[in-house]
Each structure stands twice: as structure tokens, then as C-alpha cells.
Amino acid sequence: MNKAYNQTTDVAIQQLFNNLSxxxxxxxxxxxxxxxxTFKGAVGLESIEKKRPITTKTIFNLASVSKQFTAFAILLLEQEGKLSLDDSILNYIPSLGAYAEPVTLRHLIHHTGGLVDYMELAEKAGISDKDKLTAEQSLEHLEKYQIADFPVGTKFEYSNTGYFLLSLVVEKASGKSLREFSKERIFEPLNMNDTTIVDGYPTNISIARGYSKNEQEAFEIYESPWEHTGDGAVHTNVEDLVKWGQNFATGTVGGKKLVKRMGEVGPKTSSAGKLIIDNEDYGFGLSIGETFDSHYLEHSGQWAGYPSHFMRFLEEGLTIAVLSNYEDFDSEEYAVKIAEIIIGKSAKK
Structure with a gap:
């Protein structure tokens, strides 16, 4: 692409962020x-208290953008013959109880498992997102609940429980925590040296502070010490996400055949032949987008003071990421606007 395109595009993208302080x-x-x-930039402070500016090397909590890494870990283990997507979750976590026996890893990946969201159970137990909550506590909550939200495979309902349980499956199948497995098998081979999974607090990793606004419209720190992995907890910067995005083309980790599977959507019908109502085009921790007259993979994240959005345009070989440390920031809106500028088409659906 020519120099004029580069300069015009860079200016247009920068102008999107002119309203930010x-x-x-x-x-x-x-x-x-x-x-x-590459077009990149940063606006604002990673720490108001220390007046440290955000850079493209600043590390953020990815929240649910993390789910694709969990699904990828499961596919790596399947590739090695250490598990099958059609295994019952009880093969790995028998304590969930007999009611969960029909729920397979495939159901959990595609959000059709029907298990209650562990966040709802935490709320019922009077635990807020600012309180400490361990994976063990949430597993106990799930073990006591024993009621499905809907019959397995009959409905799409976005579930953090599914991906939290998949992190435990990785641990059982590999003998390593999701943090250790991901570092060894995904992050290090891709030279994602600033990427890690945080599975305990406090942490000594330098992370942008998360913020919200209080009733007086003043910024205050908004972070959560919950220790679950799988559904969230990957911490990284936009530079490392580009390295991850490039793997969709190269297959450096996993191989091209496995990487292609990340965009395969779940079954539209249950094993009983019943049509799944409102089934979204959801692959392996990624949604499939079809706007811009283009085929791309994407996912949003939102947890405490960390909104995030990731897009990978497959044919164009383009990765877009927007990461923020303010609760009400719309990372998806900005990512889409960046895509509109670069691709030269509106994201009309």
C-alpha cells in the first residue's frame, strides 16, 4: 500500500481518539x-495515581477475549490424543454430579452446555466481584447447585462456567495449570513475552489499573481479585495480540489445519435433532463476523475496569485490537471504526 494511504489512514485512526483525555x-x-x-497508538493513563501514560506495551486484562486461548489449548490437547471434544465433562470433573453427564467439552466450547453461570451462584452467595473468590469456591457452588438451566444442546447461552470448567480440563489432561500450559505451548513459541494468565492475587505483574467512575463522576480503581481462569484472566498488550493474530495465517503453533478449526461454529441442532434457538455463529472462543463483506473472527471482553476487543480478518491478514482500563469505554466500537477506515467499507449488517 502506498505512502499516501499509510499517512491518511494513520491520521484518520488517530482522530478517532481525539475526544479522549x-x-x-x-x-x-x-x-x-x-x-x-501497522497503525498503533495509545491515549490516557495506565495509572492515574502514578501519572503513568498508556503505551502499546501496557498490559491489560483481556477478560473474555481470553476464551479463544482456552479453546485453542483444548484443541492442542485433542490433537495429541489427550482428550476428545465429545468427552463428558464428568470424565474430568466427576464431582459436578450425574445431571452434567450429557454435557461434553464441545457443548462447553460452543455455549450450549446448559450449566448455570458461576457468577450467578457467587451473587446468590453474597460475593461481589470486588471480593476474593477462588476457583475452588466456585466449583463447590456448582457441585451444590445440580440444576441445569436448559437441556444440553438445545440452546445457545453464553456461559463463563463452560470456559472456567475447560481450564480445569486442560489441567487434568495435561498435568499443568492453564497458566503453565499456555505459557509453554502457546505464548513462548509465539514470542508473546508480555503475555501471561493471572491465576492468583496479589500479582507482581505490571498491569494497567482498572477504573470506573463513582457517583461524583470521579475515577476510582475498579479491579477484581477473582482467581478463575479459562473464561478470562489472560493479561497482555496489543503488540503481543498481533503475534497471536499472525498465527491464524502461519499455524506456527498447532498447524494450519487446527488453526482453521477455531472458526468452525457449533452444531445448529442438538443430538436429539432439535433446532438450537438463537444459536450464534460462535466458534472456538471466537465469534464469526460477516460484515465489511469480509470473513473475520472476533471477541469482546468486559470484566471490572477492563473492556477489550480483538478482530482477525482472515483474507486480509489483518489483526485489530483495542484494550482499555476504563469500565465504560467501548473497545468494540473503536475496533470496528478502525476496521472501517482501513478496509474502506462500513460495518453495516
Missing amino acids: PNEPGCAYIASFDDGL
């Missing part, structure tokens, strides 16, 4: 083609 929480963004052409 350099003295408040903000965001880092990147849009990078596999050939190296």
Missing part, C-alpha cells in the same frame, strides 16, 4: 497487517 484512563490500539504495515 491524556489525563484519564484510556486505551491502547493496534491494527497490523501480516506484511508488517
Whole structure:
């Protein structure tokens, strides 16, 4: 692409962020083609208290953008013959109880398992997102509940429980925590050196502070010490997400055949032949987008003071990521606007 395109595009993207203050929480963004052409920047502070500016190296909590890494770990283990997507979850976590026996790993990946969301159970137990909550506590909550939200495979309902349980499956099948497995098998081979999974607090990793606004419209720290992995908890920066995005083209980790499976949606019908109502186009921790007259994979995240959005345009070889440390920031909106500028088409559906 020519120099004029590069300069015009860079200016247009920068202008998207003109309304953001350099003295408040903000965001880092990147849009990078596999050939190296990259547009990136950052606005705002990663710490109001220390007046540290955000850079494209600043580490954020990815929240649910993390789910794709969990699904990828499951596919790696399946590739090695250490599990099958059609295994019952009880093969790995028998304590869940007989009612969960029909629920397979495939159901959990595609959000059709019907298990109650562990966050709801925490709320019922009077535990807020600012209180400490361990994976063991949530597993106990799930073991006591014993009621499905709906018959397995009959409905799509986005579930953090499914991906939390998949992290435990990785641990049982590999003998390593999801943090250790992901570091060894995904992050290090891709040179994602600033990427890790946080599975305990406090942590010594330098992370952008998360913020919300109080009733007086003043910023205050908003972070959660919950220790679950699988549904969230990957911490990284926009630079490392480009390395991850490039793996969708190269298959450096997993191989091209496995990488392609990340965009395969779940079954539209249950094993009983019943049509799944409102089944979204959801693959392996990623949604399948079809706007822009293009085929792409994407996922949003939102947890405490960390909104995030990731997009991977397959044919264009383009990765876009927007990460923020302010609860009400719309990372998806900004990512889509960046895509509109670069691709030159509106995201009309």
C-alpha cells in the first residue's frame, strides 16, 4: 500500500481518539497487517495515581477475549490424543454430579452446555466481584447447585462456567495449570513475552489499573481479585495480540489445519435433532463476523475496569485490537471504526 494511504489512514485512526483525555484512563490500539504495515497508538493513563501514560506495551486484562486461548489449548490437547471434544465433562470433573453427564467439552466450547453461570451462584452467595473468590469456591457452588438451566444442546447461552470448567480440563489432561500450559505451548513459541494468565492475587505483574467512575463522576480503581481462569484472566498488550493474530495465517503453533478449526461454529441442532434457538455463529472462543463483506473472527471482553476487543480478518491478514482500563469505554466500537477506515467499507449488517 502506498505512502499516501499509510499517512491518511494513520491520521484518520488517530482522530478517532481525539475526544479522549491524556489525563484519564484510556486505551491502547493496534491494527497490523501480516506484511508488517501497522497503525498503533495509545491515549490516557495506565495509572492515574502514578501519572503513568498508556503505551502499546501496557498490559491489560483481556477478560473474555481470553476464551479463544482456552479453546485453542483444548484443541492442542485433542490433537495429541489427550482428550476428545465429545468427552463428558464428568470424565474430568466427576464431582459436578450425574445431571452434567450429557454435557461434553464441545457443548462447553460452543455455549450450549446448559450449566448455570458461576457468577450467578457467587451473587446468590453474597460475593461481589470486588471480593476474593477462588476457583475452588466456585466449583463447590456448582457441585451444590445440580440444576441445569436448559437441556444440553438445545440452546445457545453464553456461559463463563463452560470456559472456567475447560481450564480445569486442560489441567487434568495435561498435568499443568492453564497458566503453565499456555505459557509453554502457546505464548513462548509465539514470542508473546508480555503475555501471561493471572491465576492468583496479589500479582507482581505490571498491569494497567482498572477504573470506573463513582457517583461524583470521579475515577476510582475498579479491579477484581477473582482467581478463575479459562473464561478470562489472560493479561497482555496489543503488540503481543498481533503475534497471536499472525498465527491464524502461519499455524506456527498447532498447524494450519487446527488453526482453521477455531472458526468452525457449533452444531445448529442438538443430538436429539432439535433446532438450537438463537444459536450464534460462535466458534472456538471466537465469534464469526460477516460484515465489511469480509470473513473475520472476533471477541469482546468486559470484566471490572477492563473492556477489550480483538478482530482477525482472515483474507486480509489483518489483526485489530483495542484494550482499555476504563469500565465504560467501548473497545468494540473503536475496533470496528478502525476496521472501517482501513478496509474502506462500513460495518453495516
